Amino acid sequence: MGKSLFEKVWDAHTVRTLSNGQTQLLIGTHLLHEVTSPQAFGMLRDLDLKVAYPHRTFATVDHIVPTDSRVEPFADPLADAMINELRKNCAETGVTFFDMNTGKQGIVHVVGPEQGITQPGTTIACGDSHTSTHGAFGAIAFGIGTTQIRDLLATQTMALTQLKVRKVEVNGSLRPGVYAKDVILHIIRKLGVNGGTGFAYEYAGEVFENFSMEERMTVCNMSIEGGARVGYINPDEKTFEYLKGRPYSPKGEEWEAAVENWKSFASDPDCEYDDVVVIDAADIAPTVTWGINPAQAITIEESIPTVDSVKESEKAITAEALEYMKLEGGAPIKGTKVDVCFVGSCTNGRLSDFEEVAKYLKGHKVAPGVKAIAVPGSQIVDAICKEKGIDAIYREAGFEWREAGCSMCLAMNPDKLIGDQLSASSSNRNFKGRQGSPTGRTVLMSPVMVAAAAIRGEISDSREVFDIRETANA
Amino acid sequence: MALEKITQVTGRGVTVAGDEIDTDRIIPARFMKCVTFDSMGEYLFYDVRKNEDGSDKKHPLNEERFQGASILLSGANFGCGSSREHAPQAIYRYGFRGIIAESYAEIFFGNCTTLGIPCFIATKEDIAKISAAVDADPSLEITLDVENEKIVFGDQSVTAVIRETAKKALVAGKWDMIGELKEAEAEIAAVAAKLPYMAK
Numbered sequence: 001m002g003k004s005l006f007e008k009v010w011d012a013h014t015v016r017t018l019s020n021g022q023t024q025l026l027i028g029t030h031l032l033h034e035v036t037s038p039q040a041f042g043m044l045r046d047l048d049l050k051v052a053y054p055h056r057t058f059a060t061v062d063h064i065v066p067t068d069s070r071v072e073p074f075a076d077p078l079a080d081a082m083i084n085e086l087r088k089n090c091a092e093t094g095v096t097f098f099d100m101n102t103g104k105q106g107i108v109h110v111v112g113p114e115q116g117i118t119q120p121g122t123t124i125a126c127g128d129s130h131t132s133t134h135g136a137f138g139a140i141a142f143g144i145g146t147t148q149i150r151d152l153l154a155t156q157t158m159a160l161t162q163l164k165v166r167k168v169e170v171n172g173s174l175r176p177g178v179y180a181k182d183v184i185l186h187i188i189r190k191l192g193v194n195g196g197t198g199f200a201y202e203y204a205g206e207v208f209e210n211f212s213m214e215e216r217m218t219v220c221n222m223s224i225e226g227g228a229r230v231g232y233i234n235p236d237e238k239t240f241e242y243l244k245g246r247p248y249s250p251k252g253e254e255w256e257a258a259v260e261n262w263k264s265f266a267s268d269p270d271c272e273y274d275d276v277v278v279i280d281a282a283d284i285a286p287t288v289t290w291g292i293n294p295a296q297a298i299t300i301e302e303s304i305p306t307v308d309s310v311k312e313s314e315k316a317i318t319a320e321a322l323e324y325m326k327l328e329g330g331a332p333i334k335g336t337k338v339d340v341c342f343v344g345s346c347t348n349g350r351l352s353d354f355e356e357v358a359k360y361l362k363g364h365k366v367a368p369g370v371k372a373i374a375v376p377g378s379q380i381v382d383a384i385c386k387e388k389g390i391d392a393i394y395r396e397a398g399f400e401w402r403e404a405g406c407s408m409c410l411a412m413n414p415d416k417l418i419g420d421q422l423s424a425s426s427s428n429r430n431f432k433g434r435q436g437s438p439t440g441r442t443v444l445m446s447p448v449m450v451a452a453a454a455i456r457g458e459i460s461d462s463r464e465v466f467d468i469r470e471t472a473n474a
Numbered sequence: 475m476a477l478e479k480i481t482q483v484t485g486r487g488v489t490v491a492g493d494e495i496d497t498d499r500i501i502p503a504r505f506m507k508c509v510t511f512d513s514m515g516e517y518l519f520y521d522v523r524k525n526e527d528g529s530d531k532k533h534p535l536n537e538e539r540f541q542g543a544s545i546l547l548s549g550a551n552f553g554c555g556s557s558r559e560h561a562p563q564a565i566y567r568y569g570f571r572g573i574i575a576e577s578y579a580e581i582f583f584g585n586c587t588t589l590g591i592p593c594f595i596a597t598k599e600d601i602a603k604i605s606a607a608v609d610a611d612p613s614l615e616i617t618l619d620v621e622n623e624k625i626v627f628g629d630q631s632v633t634a635v636i637r638e639t640a641k642k643a644l645v646a647g648k649w650d651m652i653g654e655l656k657e658a659e660a661e662i663a664a665v666a667a668k669l670p671y672m673a674k
């Protein structure tokens with residue numbers, strides 16, 4: 001019987017079985033950011049331990065960096081202390097640091113792939129739950145806690161329990177105006193926020209095969225929102241094409257050998273999965289969340305659920321969500337007034353996201369009273385957008401164009417919601433208070449849907465706003 | 475790297491009464507913007523211990539007679555809420571070396587074990603008995619006997635439970651994975667050598 005990519009990568013990285021029955025797994029690539037790592041370096045110092053494989057750890061700064069002004073010291077002394085601590089830790093231990101002056105800084109899950117650090121058949125961990133993003137390359141990648149960061153720094157290994165594998169197959173072709181973000185929101189809605197607990201998701205089928213690497217990253221990124229700590233896609237020619245020539249990609253003779261090696265990790269055709277879910281791409285429409293977790297999602301054409309309309313087990317959370325979101329069950333989501341619009345984050349802050357929106361944004365203006373911000377996922381994304389004049393299109397439409405960082409995705413930098421503002425956001429979490437105000441409201445959607453909301457000043461169907469039509473062969 | 479075998483912990487006690495004491499209460503979210511866990515101890519129970527101006531509220535940890543206590547007594551589902559490692563760190567760094575409660579949140583329990591803090595599960599009645607004794611005499615020595623799963627205080631003792639996996643780990647000096655992980659240095663290097671991307 002064949003093996004899945006997950007099993008192959010797991011086997012290739014297994015060091016031994018530990019006394020508690022867990023596996024000691026080698027983690028080849030360790031990514032760091034400023035929020036969860038300084039304490040781990042502190043623990044190392046307390047234990048008088050060294051970083052074992054400093055050349056396999058890569059750091060950047062994303063969560064706390066301001067996106068308006070980069071003048072240091074930052075206005076927030078704590079943010080300032082955190083970035084300086086990371087600088088110091090990297091310098092002392094020999095860890096590579098993509099600092100702001102390198103032109104390569106950005107959200108850690110954008111930087112890894114961009115630099116060619118993220119590679120097929122590897123194991124990757126980072127003190128951040130959206131590390132699953134890197135699975136788009138056929139890597140086994142997951143988020144870890146601070147003590148595990150310490151374990152990785154000290155030994156390049158950690159104690160883990162093996163996951164089961166669920167194949168999530170999406171067949172057919174997507175309708176126009178439907179994006180990777182809609183696909184993953186649809187999957188999470190179908191399988192639930194905890195549906196993936198204990199599983200790695202293998203995304204398969206024509207839709208993912210046809211996706212670009214950036215679209216694949218959007219999907220893998222949100223695996224964790226469906227409870228799956230790991231999500232991946234088997235590597236193919238697109239994967240290799242993307243990696244070719246990147247700074248950390250193998251070069252010269254090594255390249256051919258690497259590609260052969262990478263191919264060998266793809267799931268065997270005869271491998272058996274612990275579970276298989278099949279979805280028809282034609283069933284997916286532009287999707288938005290209405291509640292306080294990413295599974296509380298509906299298509300733009302649907303009405304917000306009422307407490308009466310949902311299963312008994314969901315009544316309490318539905319009532320809680322409606323109250324928090326100040327939305328009325330039974331009303332359409334379309335037409336809900338928005339205050340803030342955010343294009344960015346490790347889910348949708350890559351070049352193709354900005355390009356796709358720019359295609360439609362020309363000639364439109366952000367509605368009066370709406371604050372719209374575009375935040376590139378990395379300095380490289382920012383530079384390419386500027387080269388192509390994409391930032392100008394956003395600015396002309398009335399968006400603010402910011403510096404690279406996590407920005408509005410979470411409340412650790414100056415970009416925050418105020419009061420009960422409602423935000424149309426291309427990020428990945430709509431938890432209570434996630435965007436910085438304890439009463440702030442988040443509606444997740446694709447970047448093009450965010451742009452449509454910005455222009456109309458209310459949640460809208462981007463296909464209507466931008467005249468995106470079903471073509472005859474769609 | 476040899477870790478201390480934690481077979482028993484002895485110290486004075488203090489009770490922070492109540493059920494469902496969550497990690498936000500233990501360490502408010504705003505103190506998570508920090509570079510080390512070193513100062514976490516200062517912020518333990520901050521919002522219930524301190525007024526906005528930094529002056530003390532009425533709280534057992536602020537009472538002179540309980541200063542230096544290292545055994546924390548509480549209620550049910552202690553440590554629920556977010557998985558932040560800052561909470562057990564705050565407890566440890568404040569000076570606590572053992573906890574007695576009716577029950578614990580899962581992740582919190584695991585985090586405490588990794589720090590070498592035995593988390594004893596006792597009945598409400600027994601916790602009340604120990605609390606009363608501590609209240610009557612704050613200098614009373616309490617011993618958490620991990621090996622024999624009992625709590626001795628003064629001339630009294632009660633049986634209490636510590637989860638089997640945690641007990642094993644503490645008694646064997648393997649409560650922190652790092653020790654065992656480090657033992658395999660040669661095996662790690664061997665696996666790394668087979669993976670081309672691990673090369674320098």
Ligand code: SF4
Nearest residue numbers: 130345346406409410
């Ligand atoms: S963009 Fe958001 S989800 Fe992604 S790493 Fe930053 S804070 Fe986390």
